[in-house]
Amino acid sequence: QVQVVESGGGVVQPGRSLRLSCAASGFTFSSSAMHWVRQAPGKGLEWVAVISYDGSNEFYADSVKGRFTLSRDNSKNTLYLQMNSLGPEDTAVYYCARAVNTLIETWGQGTLVTVSS
Amino acid sequence: EIVMTQSPATLSVSPGERATLSCRASQSVSSNLAWYQQKPGQAPRLLIYSASTRATGFPARFSGSGSGTEFTLTISSLQSEDFAVYYCQQYNNWWTFGQGTKVEI
Numbered sequence: 216q217v218q219v220v221e222s223g224g225g226v227v228q229p230g231r232s233l234r235l236s237c238a239a240s241g242f243t244f245s246s247s248a249m250h251w252v253r254q255a256p257g258k259g260l261e262w263v264a265v266i267s268y269d270g271s272n273e274f275y276a277d278s279v280k281g282r283f284t285l286s287r288d289n290s291k292n293t294l295y296l297q298m299n300s301l302g303p304e305d306t307a308v309y310y311c312a313r314a315v316n317t318l319i320e321t322w323g324q325g326t327l328v329t330v331s332s
Numbered sequence: 333e334i335v336m337t338q339s340p341a342t343l344s345v346s347p348g349e350r351a352t353l354s355c356r357a358s359q360s361v362s363s364n365l366a367w368y369q370q371k372p373g374q375a376p377r378l379l380i381y382s383a384s385t386r387a388t389g390f391p392a393r394f395s396g397s398g399s400g401t402e403f404t405l406t407i408s409s410l411q412s413e414d415f416a417v418y419y420c421q422q423y424n425n426w427w428t429f430g431q432g433t434k435v436e437i
Binding site: 250252259260261262265274310317318319320321322323324325 | 364366368374375376377378381419421423424426427428429430431432
């Protein structure tokens with residue numbers, strides 16, 4: 216079945232960096248755009264970024280533009296989110312999700328990122 | 333940015349009752365509107381897409397309607413497993429979510 220599994224979350228100090236990974240299975244990863252969506256504790260959902268199926272295009276929410284970078288390795292069926300200059304406002308569960316056309320379809324279980332000193 | 337506004341924030345209903353959730357877009361999103369269901373401690377799950385198409389695995393008591401700027405999610409007869417937070421999301425122009433409606437007993 217279609218599955219995405221996030222990893223790499225944890226506690227990080229303000230100003231530091233963290234890289235999240237998302238391992239995909241059960242579908243043709245190299246044909247699918249992929250998204251990251253985050254959810255701060257007790258809050259709603261916020262779209263973060265999307266990368267095209269081949270990695271040639273990336274788009275970011277204004278709140279993370281210039282600090283976060285998406286990449287993918289289609290040979291490993293893996294998506295990455297490099298997060299730099301992290302602040303307390305980035306504390307959230309980060310969900311990786313598969314896109315079907317422009318629809319965000321299948322979500323992973325998420326990985327928690329806590330930015331705290 | 334297209335702003336999505338959901339109402340009410342919380343909906344208190346009893347099992348077996350009908351629930352009607354609303355979602356309004358700040359500008360037209362055509363039918364590019366999805367609903368997601370999120371239960372505590374779980375990831376969101378796609379419930380409705382293209383405003384009215386039910387996703388795999390959800391029963392017929394869930395239905396979506398609307399186009400343009402006004403959308404509705406209806407749960408015809410609430411079951412215990414339906415108590416959750418429901419988010420609408422537009423995917424017509426980038427991606428933005430509503431703030432969610434919590435359906436509670």
